[in-house]
Amino acid sequence: DGQGGIFSPDGLHYYQIKQSDANSIYHYTLSTAFDISSSSMTFTGGNSSHGFSTALYGARISGDGTKVYAMQYGNGYLWQADVTTPYQTQSGLTNPVSLHLQTDLGGPNAIYNHFWKSDGTKFYAWGNNSSPGEWSCSTPWDISTASHVITLSGFPTYQSGGMNNGGFWMSADGTKMIVYATDYYRLINYELTTPWDLSTLTYHSNIANFTNYANVRNIFFAGNNVFTDQSGNQSLKKHTVRTSKHVLLWKV
Numbered sequence: 001d002g003q004g005g006i007f008s009p010d011g012l013h014y015y016q017i018k019q020s021d022a023n024s025i026y027h028y029t030l031s032t033a034f035d036i037s038s039s040s041m042t043f044t045g046g047n048s049s050h051g052f053s054t055a056l057y058g059a060r061i062s063g064d065g066t067k068v069y070a071m072q073y074g075n076g077y078l079w080q081a082d083v084t085t086p087y088q089t090q091s092g093l094t095n096p097v098s099l100h101l102q103t104d105l106g107g108p109n110a111i112y113n114h115f116w117k118s119d120g121t122k123f124y125a126w127g128n129n130s131s132p133g134e135w136s137c138s139t140p141w142d143i144s145t146a147s148h149v150i151t152l153s154g155f156p157t158y159q160s161g162g163m164n165n166g167g168f169w170m171s172a173d174g175t176k177m178i179v180y181a182t183d184y185y186r187l188i189n190y191e192l193t194t195p196w197d198l199s200t201l202t203y204h205s206n207i208a209n210f211t212n213y214a215n216v217r218n219i220f221f222a223g224n225n226v227f228t229d230q231s232g233n234q235s236l237k238k239h240t241v242r243t244s245k246h247v248l249l250w251k252v
Contacts (some may be wrong), residue, residue: 004058004113004218005229005236007034008065011222013087014041015059016236017070021152022056024048025068027090034222036236044090053077053094058113058218061122062141068093071111075136076102078125080116081110101125104148105133112217115170122196126165126179134198150199166216176202180219187226
């Protein structure tokens with residue numbers, strides 16, 4: 001019953017927020033990197049003593065494991081806390097701070113997740129049926145130093161009439177953004193002509209179709225695999241992008 005999760009950069013930790021307990025950040029260790037089979041994943045504990053508000057989505061971890069993040073779905077706040085022991089979120093979480101992204105995004109408060117550039121100097125958020133936005137941080141990974149760069153308006157969507165966003169991800173070089181369009185059960189590929197510059201975002205192509213694959217709240221990539229997190233009675237799943245046209249698209 002996932003509401004958004006993420007691997008650590010080395011694939012040996014997984015962090016998740018569950019629909020059944022949307023106030024806790026759950027931590028798992030993996031004996032094999034990015035292997036979500038029951039033989040590899042071990043649950044180490046959940047932590048609700050983070051000082052965040054409730055109704056959380058989209059857990060994220062900083063590159064060095066010293067900060068953890070989550071979106072507050074109902075009012076558009078991004079929360080951040082320090083991790084006492086790097087990557088071990090089941091232990092101490094301190095110094096919570098928040099940033100109201102919806103002030104900059106406009107539109108609905110429904111934001112499931114966000115994405116960080118690997119050096120922590122930029123992050124991106126995209127609300128449900130609204131427009132994507134970009135922020136920069138003068139201190140890497142610290143949202144208290146964030147400044148709003150741009151929110152796109154009138155950007156090209158897969159079809160006219162808007163698009164409900166079930167999660168998005170960006171390539172390691174900052175030239176591609178993949179969105180799960182929940183209205184159409186598709187992965188949509190956008191490209192940035194200038195890396196990491198959201199103002200240069202353009203629609204490119206439809207990558208993959210999923211049959212009646214609803215309630216997706218998060219997507220993320222590792223190698224040629226795409227992982228989806230679903231709310232309700234579903235869970236974390238791994239898919240392989242097999243088409244010859246796109247198999248080399250994501251090397252992260």
